[in-house]
Every structure is written in C-alpha cells, then in structure tokens.
Amino acid sequence: MAGRVSGARMEKEVHVAEVKAFKTKSGNTRFVLRDDEGKEYTTFREGIARQALAAEGGRARIECHEEQRNGFTNVYLDKVDPLEDHEESSEAADRDAEEVAWRTAVDAAPWLLGDKPKQSVPPKRFFEKLKPFKELVAEDIRDGDDAG
Numbered sequence: 627m628a629g630r631v632s633g634a635r636m637e638k639e640v641h642v643a644e645v646k647a648f649k650t651k652s653g654n655t656r657f658v659l660r661d662d663e664g665k666e667y668t669t670f671r672e673g674i675a676r677q678a679l680a681a682e683g684g685r686a687r688i689e690c691h692e693e694q695r696n697g698f699t700n701v702y703l704d705k706v707d708p709l710e711d712h713e714e715s716s717e718a719a720d721r722d723a724e725e726v727a728w729r730t731a732v733d734a735a736p737w738l739l740g741d742k743p744k745q746s747v748p749p750k751r752f753f754e755k756l757k758p759f760k761e762l763v764a765e766d767i768r769d770g771d772d773a774g
Contacts, residue, residue, distance in 0.1 A: 633691055633692035633693065633694075634691065635689055635690070635691045635704065636689070636690055636691065636692075637687065637688070637689050638687070638688060638690075639685060639686070639687050639688075639709065640659075640661040640662070640663075640665075640685070640686060640688055641661055641662040641684070641685055642659055642660075642661060642662075642678060642681040642682050642683065642684060642685070642686050643660050643661055643662045643682075643683075644659075644660050644682060645657060645658070645659050645660075645675065645678045645679050645682050646658050646660070647675070654670055655670065655672075655675075656668055656669075656670055657669050657670070657671075657672075657674070657675035657678065657703075659678045659688070659703060659706070665701070666701065667688060667690050667701050667702070667703045668700055668701065668702055668703065669702060669703040669704075671703075674703050674704070674705065674706055677705075677706035677707065677708065678703065678706045680706075680708045681706060681707075681708035681709070684708060684709065685708075685709040686706050686707060686708050686709055687706075687707045687709055688703060688705065688706050688707075689703070689704040689705040690702060690703050690704055691704060719768070720768070723764045723767040723768050724760075724764055726763070726764075726767060727760045727761070727763035727764035727767060728756075728760050730759075730760070730763045731756040731757075731759045731760040731763060732756065734759060735752070735755075735756060738755045738756060738759055739752070739755055
C-alpha cells in the first residue's frame with residue numbers, strides 16, 4: 627500500500643456551485659463540493675455534506691486539507707460554514723422596510739389626507755400625500771436598524 631502525505635489545513639471563502647453525492651465501490655457515499663472555479667472538495671461525512679448542501683448556490687467559508695495518495699492529490703473538506711450573502715440580506719431588509727413603510731402610510735392615510743373626504747381622492751393626490759410619508763418611515767426603519 628502506498629503512503630499518504632497530508633498537507634496543511636487551509637481556510638478559504640468559495641462560491642458553492644454544486645454538491646453531488648457518489649456511491650463508492652465499497653458502498654460508502656462520497657460527497658463532492660464544486661466551487662465556481664471548478665475546484666472540487668471531497669468529504670465522506672454526512673454532517674459536512676449537509677452544510678455544503680445548505681450553502682449550494684451561495685458563499686461558504688470552508689476548511690480543507692490536501693492528501694497525496696498514489697500520485698493523486700485529493701482535497702478533503704473538514705468544515706463548511708454557509709455565509710449570508712450581505713448584498714442579498716441588505717436587499718431583503720430594504721424590501722422589508724419599504725413594505726412596512728407603505729403599510730404604515732396607508733394606515734395613516736386618513737390623518738395625512740385631513741378631514742374625511744366627501745368623495746374619493748384622485749389616485750395622484752393620494753400618492754402625492756402618502757409617498758413622502760412612506761419615504762420618511764422607510765428611512766426611519768433603516769436608520770433604526772443601524773442605531774441598534
């Protein structure tokens with residue numbers, strides 16, 4: 627049996643393009659994480675594979691090590707931590723703030739329009755009254771998140 631040479635542990639951030647499972651000749655399951663640069667990382671541990679699947683299509687911080695065996699270099703996953711995509715979470719927070727702000731503006735419409743109108747308010751006038759209020763509420767929500 628040829629010897630193994632283990633390399634140092636590495637940590638890096640990758641975009642997880644896909645995770646696949648393969649049955650080995652011995653009946654074990656080999657999981658392969660492929661990043662967006664085509665590099666492959668292997669694990670036989672289901673817990674690590676679940677974390678890799680959770681990160682599929684997004685970014686992850688991985689820990690891995692290389693092993694040379696029979697003239698081949700295999701890269702084994704030791705840990706996968708899915709990362710929250712800051713841009714996506716920021717966009718989601720902005721959408722949430724906008725949605726809450728519009729609901730608040732609509733709820734406040736009777737006070738924003740003054741006395742109860744005797745006839746329906748034209749949409750343009752309604753929008754002109756509500757939009758500035760909605761913008762203030764959305765800004766306040768976003769600033770409130772930062773002030774924490």
